[in-house]
Amino acid sequence: MMRDQKLWTWHLAAGVVILVFLGMHMTVMHLDKIVHFAGLNPAGGHPIDWQNVIARGKIGAFAVTYVVLLGAALFHGLYGLRNILLELDPARWLKRAISVVLLVGGIGLFVLGTWAAIAGFSLAKAM
Amino acid sequence: MSAKNLTEVTYRIRRFNPERDSAPHWEEYGIPYSAGMTVLDGLWKVKEMRAPDLAWRSSCRMGVCGSCGMLINGKARLACNTQVTELGGDTVVVAPLPNFDIVRDLVPELAPMFDTHRALMPYVVREDMQEQEHPTGEFWQSAHELEQYLQFSYCIKCGCCMAACPTYATDALYSGPMPLGQAHRYNSDTRDGGFTARKQVLAREAGPWRCHYAGECSRVCPKGVDPAKAIQLMKRELVLDYLRLHKQHRPATVAKKATETKRREGIPEPPAPTV
Numbered sequence: 001m002m003r004d005q006k007l008w009t010w011h012l013a014a015g016v017v018i019l020v021f022l023g024m025h026m027t028v029m030h031l032d033k034i035v036h037f038a039g040l041n042p043a044g045g046h047p048i049d050w051q052n053v054i055a056r057g058k059i060g061a062f063a064v065t066y067v068v069l070l071g072a073a074l075f076h077g078l079y080g081l082r083n084i085l086l087e088l089d090p091a092r093w094l095k096r097a098i099s100v101v102l103l104v105g106g107i108g109l110f111v112l113g114t115w116a117a118i119a120g121f122s123l124a125k126a127m
Numbered sequence: 128m129s130a131k132n133l134t135e136v137t138y139r140i141r142r143f144n145p146e147r148d149s150a151p152h153w154e155e156y157g158i159p160y161s162a163g164m165t166v167l168d169g170l171w172k173v174k175e176m177r178a179p180d181l182a183w184r185s186s187c188r189m190g191v192c193g194s195c196g197m198l199i200n201g202k203a204r205l206a207c208n209t210q211v212t213e214l215g216g217d218t219v220v221v222a223p224l225p226n227f228d229i230v231r232d233l234v235p236e237l238a239p240m241f242d243t244h245r246a247l248m249p250y251v252v253r254e255d256m257q258e259q260e261h262p263t264g265e266f267w268q269s270a271h272e273l274e275q276y277l278q279f280s281y282c283i284k285c286g287c288c289m290a291a292c293p294t295y296a297t298d299a300l301y302s303g304p305m306p307l308g309q310a311h312r313y314n315s316d317t318r319d320g321g322f323t324a325r326k327q328v329l330a331r332e333a334g335p336w337r338c339h340y341a342g343e344c345s346r347v348c349p350k351g352v353d354p355a356k357a358i359q360l361m362k363r364e365l366v367l368d369y370l371r372l373h374k375q376h377r378p379a380t381v382a383k384k385a386t387e388t389k390r391r392e393g394i395p396e397p398p399a400p401t402v
Contacts, residue, residue, distance in 0.1 A: 002330030008362070009369040087337070089299040 057124025193283030252321025279312035288344035308354035
């Protein structure tokens with residue numbers, strides 16, 4: 001299997017994941033007056049009211065969706081950025097350096113974001 | 128200016144002779160207009176009357192060979208297929224196709240384009256070499272199967288799409304619309320079995336991924352081919368191939384000869400040959 005064929009396919013798949021999960025996020029956070037999801041905004045009022053945030057934070061599946069969205073968005077965005085940078089036709093060593101920096105940076109951000117999602121879930125559970 | 132009032136045309140031509148010039152420069156030539164004059168006819172008049180050392184490529188004069196691709200009034204076109212009057216003025220601005228090195232005057236260096244084209248195996252690839260070298264008949268193909276690639280087979284390799292492509296202009300790795308379009312033309316031909324072999328080149332970084340779908344290639348194509356569509360279809364094929372959902376067809380078999388089939392009743396016999 002060729003590398004670019006694989007990366008492009010995952011790029012598309014990540015785009016679909018973003019479309020679905022970001023759509024869910026926007027619906028929950030901004031369309032709450034129109035679309036009601038039971039249990040996601042139990043206190044009523046604004047979705048970012050403290051009680052609503054805590055209630056959502058206690059839902060494990062909600063934390064999982066954030067981790068999946070984070071992974072998909074990081075891969076989609078950083079692969080797109082890599083493509084843009086490689087179009088500038090850098091030297092071979094610079095091309096490799098760009099790939100390594102974006103890969104390490106992406107993994108670092110994913111670990112940080114996942115830790116934040118898990119920590120948020122644990123804190124909400126403890127309240 | 129209408130064609131009726133047009134008596135003289137000014138040709139503004141970008142000249143470059145690597146043996147004499149350090150950089151390309153513009154020169155203007157006034158020539159008489161004659162009814163039905165194409166841009167190519169005008170170039171011949173310029174060469175005959177004003178600039179005998181002017182160089183360009185041309186051959187068939189009827190939009191078939193693809194030799195006379197040039198940048199005419201800002202758009203990549205065939206000089207033989209472009210009427211002077213359709214440009215809407217009395218000045219014709221002619222330059223070599225952009226995105227290629229210049230050999231001389233209006234002659235672009237097309238070798239890199241054809242090297243990429245050749246690497247993508249623009250021909251029917253089959254395992255039965257014996258049948259290809261010494262055919263015993265035609266490969267069977269339905270009209271519907273023909274339609275899947277027919278428009279892409281109209282490509283005359285003039286390079287206009289390559290000249291118009293903004294990605295090819297800026298991305299040294301990109302294969303360009305012509306070679307990719309032609310790879311798709313053969314990949315979608317049911318007589319062909321070369322998808323896996325072509326994939327060795329297409330699925331790498333020089334493949335169709337780099338196309339930003341500006342669509343300029345399809346807009347300028349003098350033969351009405353849609354290379355942008357071919358590239359998007361190829362992306363789809365390669366993604367489906369990665370997901371193992373790509374339907375690999377078996378290359379079409381040799382069609383039965385008319386003598387091997389049963390003749391339907393009620394159809395009269397053809398007349399006897401007269402020669």
